[in-house]
Amino acid sequence: xxxxxxxxxxxxxxxxxxxxxxxxxxxxxxxxxxxxxxxxxxxxxxxxxxxxxxxxxxxxxxxxxxxxxxxxxxxxxxxxxxxxxxxxxxxxxxxxxxxxxxxxxxxxxxxxxxxxxxxxxxxxxxxxxxxxxxxxxxxxxxxxxxxxxxxxxxxxxxxxxxxxxxxxxxxxxxxxxxxxxxxxxxxxxxxxxxxxxxxxxxxxxxxxxxxxxxxxxxxxxxxxxxxxxxxxxxxxxxxxxxxxxxxxxxxxxxxxxxxxxxxxxxxxxxxxxxxxxxxxxxxxxxxxxxxxxxxxxxxxxxxxxxxxxxxxxxxxxxxxxxxxxxxxxxxxxxxxxxxxxxxxxxxxxxxxxxxxxxxxxxxxxxxxxxxxxxxxxxxxxxxxxxxxxxxxxxxxxxxxxxxxxxxxxxxxxxxxxxxxxxxxxxxxxxxxxxxxxxxxxxxxxxxxxxxxxxxxxxxxxxxxxxxxxxxxxxxxxxxxxxxxxxxxxxxxxxxxxxxxxxxxxxxxxxxxxxxxxxxxxxxxxxxxxxxxxxxxxxxxxxxxxxxxxxxxxxxxxxxxxxxxxxxxxxxxxxxxxxxxxxxxxxxxxxxxxxxxxxxxxxxxxxxxxxxxxxxxxxxxxxxxxxxxxxxxxxxxxxxxxxxxxxxxxxxxxxxxxxxxxxxxxxxxxxxxxxxxxxxxxxxxxxxxxxxxxxxxxxx
Ligand SMILES: Nc1nc2c(c(=O)[nH]1)N[C@H]1C(S)=C(S)[C@@H](COP(=O)(O)OP(=O)(O)OC[C@H]3O[C@@H](n4cnc5c(=O)[nH]c(N)nc54)[C@H](O)[C@@H]3O)O[C@H]1N2
Ligand SMILES: Nc1nc2c(c(=O)[nH]1)N[C@H]1C(S)=C(S)[C@@H](COP(=O)(O)OP(=O)(O)OC[C@H]3O[C@@H](n4cnc5c(=O)[nH]c(N)nc54)[C@H](O)[C@@H]3O)O[C@H]1N2
Ligand code: SF4
Ligand SMILES: [Mo]
Numbered sequence: 001x002x003x004x005x006x007x008x009x010x011x012x013x014x015x016x017x018x019x020x021x022x023x024x025x026x027x028x029x030x031x032x033x034x035x036x037x038x039x040x041x042x043x044x045x046x047x048x049x050x051x052x053x054x055x056x057x058x059x060x061x062x063x064x065x066x067x068x069x070x071x072x073x074x075x076x077x078x079x080x081x082x083x084x085x086x087x088x089x090x091x092x093x094x095x096x097x098x099x100x101x102x103x104x105x106x107x108x109x110x111x112x113x114x115x116x117x118x119x120x121x122x123x124x125x126x127x128x129x130x131x132x133x134x135x136x137x138x139x140x141x142x143x144x145x146x147x148x149x150x151x152x153x154x155x156x157x158x159x160x161x162x163x164x165x166x167x168x169x170x171x172x173x174x175x176x177x178x179x180x181x182x183x184x185x186x187x188x189x190x191x192x193x194x195x196x197x198x199x200x201x202x203x204x205x206x207x208x209x210x211x212x213x214x215x216x217x218x219x220x221x222x223x224x225x226x227x228x229x230x231x232x233x234x235x236x237x238x239x240x241x242x243x244x245x246x247x248x249x250x251x252x253x254x255x256x257x258x259x260x261x262x263x264x265x266x267x268x269x270x271x272x273x274x275x276x277x278x279x280x281x282x283x284x285x286x287x288x289x290x291x292x293x294x295x296x297x298x299x300x301x302x303x304x305x306x307x308x309x310x311x312x313x314x315x316x317x318x319x320x321x322x323x324x325x326x327x328x329x330x331x332x333x334x335x336x337x338x339x340x341x342x343x344x345x346x347x348x349x350x351x352x353x354x355x356x357x358x359x360x361x362x363x364x365x366x367x368x369x370x371x372x373x374x375x376x377x378x379x380x381x382x383x384x385x386x387x388x389x390x391x392x393x394x395x396x397x398x399x400x401x402x403x404x405x406x407x408x409x410x411x412x413x414x415x416x417x418x419x420x421x422x423x424x425x426x427x428x429x430x431x432x433x434x435x436x437x438x439x440x441x442x443x444x445x446x447x448x449x450x451x452x453x454x455x456x457x458x459x460x461x462x463x464x465x466x467x468x469x470x471x472x473x474x475x476x477x478x479x480x481x482x483x484x485x486x487x488x489x490x491x492x493x494x495x496x497x498x499x500x501x502x503x504x505x506x507x508x509x510x511x512x513x514x515x516x517x518x519x520x521x522x523x524x525x526x527x528x529x530x531x532x533x534x535x536x537x538x539x540x541x542x543x544x545x546x547x548x549x550x551x552x553x554x555x556x557x558x559x560x561x562x563x564x565x566x567x568x569x570x571x572x573x574x575x576x577x578x579x580x581x582x583x584x585x586x587x588x589x590x591x592x593x594x595x596x597x598x599x600x601x602x603x604x605x606x607x608x609x610x611x612x613x614x615x616x617x618x619x620x621x622x623x624x625x626x627x628x629x630x631x632x633x634x635x636x637x638x639x640x641x642x643x644x645x646x647x648x649x650x651x652x653x654x655x656x657x658x659x660x661x662x663x664x665x666x667x668x669x670x671x672x673x674x675x676x677x678x679x680x681x682x683x684x685x686x687x688x689x690x691x692x693x694x695x696x697x698x699x
Contacts, residue, residue: 006521138683168299
């Protein structure tokens with residue numbers, strides 16, 4: 001008999017709601033949850049390939065302890081009890097000798113992050129970090145500097161927009177299903193899309209206007225757009241008067257600041273014709289406030305990124321598009337829906353931790369970065385220099401430091417110094433293969449996880465329920481953490497035995513029962529979307545309670561709210577700016593060995609402009625070496641007119657070196673090997689697009 005299980009996809013971090021069909025404890029079909037507006041049955045290629053992850057024989061199948069040098073691939077199969085005893089004994093010794101702060105726990109934020117954070121607080125270490133800074137730390141800081149909110153607290157009303165402007169936000173490949181479906185609805189209704197990227201990709205192909213901007217010069221473009229909007233008084237006056245802090249001073253000051261950043265000036269820097277910049281400013285102003293200047297995630301990561309992201313958010317404020325249909329909105333949580341908060345174990349009382357964070361997040365190095373996430377790009381520096389103290393153990397849960405932090409060679413050299421490396425993973429990732437102990441987690445189709453509270457115009461709750469039993473001797477993450485805690489005499493902070501205990505604890509104050517999820521797999525807490533009143537009701541969380549163009553957060557930390565534009569010199573002859581990104585068929589570094597997805601995109605190639613390639617004697621399809629100050633990789637060249645001559649591009653996530661991942665073993669090159677570890681020290685993100693590389697043909 002076929003059973004139907006509502007759950008949440010986890011082939012990528014977007015977590016689309018899914019409906020899974022199960023026969024004889026095996027998955028026969030996965031589709032998007034048909035009841036969820038915006039999803040309506042849709043699933044992406046990666047979501048469909050979840051079946052291949054479940055059935056993969058090349059994923060870890062039982063706990064293992066390393067028996068030879070790190071990364072040599074010599075293992076001993078052990079029981080869960082032995083693996084956990086081993087880790088706990090090592091941790092006890094490390095904590096006794098070096099203190100709890102010498103233990104670092106890194107993970108890609110997930111539904112059980114409140115449990116991992118509980119573990120670290122109970123242990124007495126400040127050093128839990130997430131991937132956030134590596135992804136969009138400067139976007140987070142930019143939003144807090146202007147609005148007091150973090151970027152996850154901001155939503156985008158794609159379905160009703162009249163014009164969307166995307167800076168390297170390759171939304172049709174680096175996708176989120178709901179966003180893409182809603183944007184397609186808007187485009188079908190006549191909305192315009194402007195796409196800015198030194199590369200012509202799928203999103204560019206669907207845009208009304210594509211600007212092949214000179215890499216790294218987006219801030220110049222934005223200063224010129226602000227110049228036109230203020231000079232021609234194209235902004236939303238009512239919004240500015242009501243919500244821009246000290247608008248009588250701020251707007252003239254901003255106008256003065258951008259005085260010399262004319263469209264003609266920007267044309268020279270960006271390569272975008274001046275009259276086109278003026279045309280865009282006028283076009284968007286005509287349809288304001290239903291305008292989205294997308295603040296983006298990954299494109300254009302440079303050392304001045306915070307100022308670039310701030311300029312995008314300021315453009316939204318000038319369009320009055322905050323809390324406007326077709327623009328951006330502040331997400332409403334359970335409280336706005338009149339409910340109690342979702343239970344989190346991390347809200348318990350813990351012994352006070354006095355040690356600073358290892359990465360200087362929210363402290364000495366990154367004073368205004370979001371220290372609830374940390375700055376993992378400092379990992380190698382902290383270990384190598386014992387700055388601010390010795391680090392001895394690293395636990396990675398769903399996080400891949402050997403591919404997701406720039407300068408992999410440097411990271412590997414630093415990790416070699418650790419006394420303990422533990423990986424909790426569903427794949428034989430580089431870090432899993434390198435670790436001392438590998439604790440294999442059950443896949444998302446085989447486990448339940450903490451309930452997901454989704455804020456938005458209509459707050460909702462979703463649940464990941466196990467669809468089938470584990471194929472191998474694997475365990476859910478929440479079980480692994482609790483078992484480890486038990487062995488460290490910290491079990492009292494984890495008052496649960498089963499996933500149902502966790503769910504019931506989480507729901508206790510919300511006024512929702514587990515059975516409420518049965519019918520459709522989710523619960524919507526209000527009938528109508530919650531919009532704040534644009535005249536009276538917007539609650540900015542800045543000190544002034546308004547939108548702060550001059551930011552108290554930044555100025556109090558002695559960072560200027562604006563910086564003059566520094567021209568970007570073209571790379572020297574033979575050098576290129578390395579740009580990286582994603583593709584629709586893969587998730588970061590996770591899916592390259594997936595049977596189906598590997599077939600769709602088996603390796604990455606180096607995009608290089610036709611004229612640049614000709615000068616270097618590089619022919620389409622030949623092997624090239626891409627090298628920087630920190631490393632070199634080899635991959636095939638894709639010679640194309642679809643990329644700016646100053647840049648080269650490669651997909652992230654390839655060039656893996658784990659022999660048991662036979663499908664992706666040594667296919668293509670890893671961007672992280674070549675990228676230098678340079679950061680935007682104000683916003684907190686690594687400047688992943690800053691590295692200059694040399695390219696040479698190998699044939
Ligand atoms: N299929 C798929 N979808 C995903 C993900 C995934 O792994 N796979 N991951 C999700 C996550 S976590 C994230 S953060 C998002 C990322 O989504 P995006 O932010 O859209 O990121 P990327 O795919 O990295 O694309 C970055 C683009 O920026 C361009 N770029 C580089 N330098 C510059 C520049 O100087 N100026 C401009 N304007 N553009 C530049 C590159 O050419 C590239 O096309 O995708 C999410 N969606
Ligand atoms: N060089 C470079 N670095 C980057 C980026 C880049 O483009 N280039 N992009 C940045 C961005 S946008 C992001 S969001 C981060 C992402 O960085 P990561 O979080 O490191 O990347 P992911 O591919 O999402 O997953 C990491 C690990 O989680 C494992 N995994 C997958 N599912 C599960 C699961 O259910 N349980 C467990 N325990 N493990 C699981 C995968 O096998 C993989 O080893 O990387 C950032 N770092
Ligand atoms: S975007 Fe695709 S892979 Fe990501 S959660 Fe949704 S269906 Fe799954
Ligand atoms: Mo990301």
